[in-house]
Amino acid sequence: MPDEFQIIRGGRLLDIDARTAEFADVLIKGNAIVEIASGGLGAPEGAIEIDAADRLLMPGLVNGHTHGNSSLAKGMGDRWTLELLLNAHPWTGAGFTQEDKCLAAKLTACELVLGGCTACLDMFAEGPAPSREGLEAAGQAYMDVGMRAVVAPMMSTRGLWQAIPGLYDVLPEEMKTVADGLQAGPGATSLETCRDALHNWPHDPARVKLGLGPTIPHHCDETFWQGCRDLAREYGVLMQTHLAESKVQAVASQELYGMSLTAFLDAQGVLGPNMVAAHAIWLSTDDMHLLADRGVSVSHNPMSNLRLGSGVAATVAMRDAGINVAIGTDTCTCADALNMFEATRLACTLSRVQGPDYEQWLESAQALEMATEAGAKALGWEGEIGRIAPGYKADIVMLDLGNVSYVPLNDPVNQIVFAENSGGVREVMIDGRMVVEDGRVTTVDMEKLRADVEVAVARQEPARVAARERVESLAVHVGPFCAGFAAQDHAVNRFVG
Ligand SMILES: [Zn+2]
Known part of the structure; x- marks a missing residue:
């Protein structure tokens, strides 16, 4: 060959x-x-x-943002905001074993290739923290299917309930105990795991390479951000984070740091050409110029943004500022089909609901270039794929x-x-x-994959039932609190209507 x-x-x-x-x-x-x-x-x-x-x-289409771990949770949840989705993670990931990691990533990869996607950035999540075995298994899934991927372990140092100012305080005492039990793993341990995985990565990095995925700026403490920055530099790898995805996050940043999330990340020294910011909805013009100056790429994930009511990203303004804007599907619990054609169409058409000046709308050719060459650049494969x-x-x-x-x-x-x-x-x-x-798909026995998925989901069921109950008892506090939090005035508006 x-x-x-x-x-x-x-x-x-x-x-x-x-x-x-x-x-x-x-x-x-x-x-x-x-x-x-x-x-x-x-x-x-x-x-x-x-x-x-x-x-x-x-x-081949290049997907700038997905989570290969979530494919077994397909169809779960309906009227979820981003915060309710995050609150539901203990449910959507309940009973997820080591063998499920490869299985879920494989199912994701099959859906992607069937949809004409040949490379993706997978911010792969394992609870409460990444493991070398889990990352290698996810990588193996992409190798087996024959797809290109960047596997970036999703990590944090605090949970949703601790990360949004005031949220923890409104939880009833028994719910505080539940939230405490769902805390993220210590940052130092996650960094050591990533160092070990980077040092021993068994897969051909031209096909499947490892990155880092500190999940959300204010869900990670400063020490952890700086540790990610240094490790990414040492190994020359990509980072991905969810940047200003919801208004809740944008408002929280002002309360926590007195600056935007983008400015906070810049203060940690993590903004550079190896950073791919997912979503990037609630950005100011200054934020956009900062991202452009630092060479950061953005993955625009329009279906997820619509499904979770996160807002409409200003893709044309980002491109005009000089940002490399790619397109992503996001994952099965918020997108829900991992369909890059759909994401590309939405990227194009959503640029057209933001004003009457049609010269400010994305042309179809621009959208297709975002889904191919811009994605290749974001994933560090510029000049190798995308054309x-x-x-x-x-x-x-x-x-x-x-x-x-x-x-x-x-x-x-x-x-x-x-x-x-x-x-x-x-x-x-x-x-x-x-x-x-x-x-x-020629590389995977889809009938066997389907049977394996059904066995896994049946095994997960008791854990899912228990987790769902905990999640729903938290959701009645998280949902209204966050809706109220997001009702505050903020300098940027990305809602329509
Ligand atoms: Zn995501």
Whole structure:
């Protein structure tokens, strides 16, 4: 396989900038694209021929933010704000064992590749703190499915109930005891675990690499932030955090630090090109310029923002400030389908409810570029993935031009962004390997995966029942408190209506 040639013949190659899809053949050696030419490109003897007749070839989609651990909690929760979702973590993650970690990440990876996504940033959560075994298992899942991923362990030093000013104080005494029992693991232990995992990472980092995921700025103390900063520098890895996702967080930051969350992170020295800020909704113009100056990327996760009522991110203003804005799905408990086509469409259309000046709206080509090249840059793979071009890795999605969304084919970019729902995905090649063929994952026995998931969920059930009761008795305090907290005046407004 390393030097094997493959040639994809007869497909139409998407050119996002030109909004065209001309016929072209793509020659691949090993895991990389070596040559592209219109019809009849010569190939070395023995090259494997891939017939792409009736296929539209596009770069694999890059998902800037998900949580691979949550796929077994699919469909749980309805009218949840972000804070109610966080409050529910002990329930959505109840009974989650070591073997479930690989299983959940594998289910996530399968859903992503079936939706034309070839790389993701997975802020993988283990309660109460990450483990080397859990991280390696999550990484193994992506290796097994054949997908590219950055696995960034989600970590904190205080729980939701302690992190929002005044929330803990309004809990009844017995609920304080429950909240105390749900505290996050000590930061020093999490950092040692991450150092151990980074030092011994068993997977090929060109395919699956490790990062760090200090979850929410004010859920982590200053010492922990500085420890993450130093460890990320030492190992040259990415960090991801949820930045100003909800108004509650933005208001809390002013009360706690007298400054925005962005300014707080900058004071910890953690803002740099290796930081990918997820959501980034409640930012001021100054925050945007600071992120741009520091070279921070943002992952815009529109479905999650809508589902949790977090607000509408100012994607165009962020791009105008000079921020590299990628697109993400977020996870099954808040998104809920891990569908990058849906996320891209929402990114594009949500830019259009913010004002009447249509020149300020995202064009479909810009949205698609965010979902490909901008994602590649955010994940530290700029110049390697996100384009179909010589020298790039062979991460290629093939869409069925017989799908009704493309009949007739007038503008391939518009039709992908505004009409594709992943139903047109027929083949997906990642790193030169076909991981989806004829709309099915080739690397995983999906029937067995389904059976394993059902066994796991049945085993988790007693733990889920007990955890749900605890979570719901906390939710009646958390929900109203946070709604009141978020009703305070704040300099930025990202709600519509
Ligand atoms: Zn998230």
